[in-house]
Each structure stands twice: as structure tokens, then as C-alpha cells.
Amino acid sequence: MPRKIAYGANAASEFQYPENSLVITTTTPDIYEKWLNYMGIKKYEIYDKVTPDPAIETIEEIKRKYEGKQISAYIGLGGGSSMDVCKYLGKLTGIPKILIPTTFGTGAEMTTYAVVSFDHKKKLLQDEAFLADAAIVDPYFLPGTPFNIMRNSACDALAQASEGYDSKLGNPFTKLFCKEAFDILDNAIMNDKHDLLPYGAMLSGIGFGNSSTTLGHALSYVFSNEGVPHGYSLSSCTTVAHKFNKSEYYERFKKVCQKLKFERLTLKQSLDEAADVIMPDRGHLDNNPIEVTKQDIVNCLDEIVNKNPLQ
């Protein structure tokens, strides 16, 4: 876990930010200026050209741009992409990183994982050097989040908690966090208590971050590579994966996805081609509770795109 975790109302406004930090964000000035004002941060640089699924070229460009500017810390402010960029930069330069999620789903502020695109393909990386020096989780950022972003983030957090629970790398400690995260997130969505999402996502990050995600996430990347948002692709992929694994979370996960009204997924490439892309993803597949063959993957994809698994 990060050395420092600041959690709760006003956590982001009470935090003492080092001077000459570089704020990295995916949002636009009309939004982040309000945020930075709330945080009371002074004397900073800002980089606001991060796009979803950041490419390694973007990260290298930021590194070059601020070299010699004596940056004291990176502040990742936004969704998973802003945080992933900070994580990778921190590994390259050794500069400390402060991660502040504003969409609450990836739990990325708690984990040693980062997703970076190489050659237009998303790659899941893990490194101790990706761990935040400080994570700040403050529900202040929640209101105003568009419904689509909220539901994608919530679905990601639920997928991570339940896949993490089932993961072969799980242990009583990670299961404790995954189970609690799932219960909180389930309650947050099913009973429209959205202010519980930040806490649930944070616990999910601790749980799956110390185990792993599994088949659902492995299946989802072929859809993300065709432009489907991460959380959206998990709605069907994790449902089908839970069914395959006979997970105790299958029914509950599906119910939440139905409540969030996720539409069916489509795939441009053939199922066989997609399965060939998924099979080498050993990081996810080797930790799946049941062994997965290529034919299993083809069957899962067939169910995702040809039958409606959320029906």
C-alpha cells in the first residue's frame, strides 16, 4: 500500500503539497482549475494533454519536457490514465508521486499496476516502483461525474473486487478487502448511494492490487483495443468469466450490470483472432481459478458477442 493514505471529506484540501509539483490530468481547465483551487496548491506546473489509454510516447514526451525544471513531485489528478502516467514517470525519474482519483473505479491509487499502450496495444505492467508515495481519496470530486463515467468506473471496481477475490494469488487478507469492497460497491449501485463509491473503489484497489484480476480482464482487452471503455467492456466480459469460473459473484455482478443498463458488446475481429491476442496474457490467465484453453476463450467471446450475457 502507499506509505501515506489520506481519506475522507477534505482530504485533498488539507494535504500539504510540495511546491513546484507537476500536476498531470486528463480533464480540461474549466474543471481542474476549480479542483486546484479547492486543493489550495500553489506554484505548480500543469500537463493536461493526457488522453485515455496513455501511450508510452506521451510519457516520454512529458519526461523530456520537464527535464531540468526541478519537479519535486508528480500529482496524478483524474481517472486511471492520469495516475498511470504518473506511475510510469515516477519509475523513470525517481520523482515521488501523489495520486488523486476523481472518478473512483480503478483503485489505481492503491496498486503497483499501470496500463500503458505500446504500439496501440494496452499492456498491463506491474512494478513496485509504480506504488504511490501518497494516495488521496476525497469524495469532493464525485458530484458532477457524468453517468457514463460513473457506471464504467463502478463496473471496473466491482470486476476487480470479484476477480481479485477468485484469483489464485488471493489470500485471507486480499479476500477480506475484495469482499468488503464488493459489498460496499454493490450497495452503492443497487441502492443509489453513490457517495459510497470512492471508499469501495479504494478497498477494491487494496484487495485486487495484492492479488490480481483474472479471466474477465483478460477477455476485455480485445474490446478496449477496438475503443470500448475499460469498465464498459468488463460488464459482459467479467459476467461471462464469472459464469465460466462458477464464481459466487456471478449473479450479483450481473445484477449490478443490468441495473447500470450496459449494452451488448460487438467485436470487429474474428473470435479466433481475438483468442490469439488473449492467450499470451499469462498475467491474467495463470491466476484464473480454473485453467483456460483457447477453445474456452472462443466460447466465452461467442457468448459475449452473439448471446446477450446480461439478459
Ligand SMILES: [Zn+2]
Ligand atoms: Zn480494471
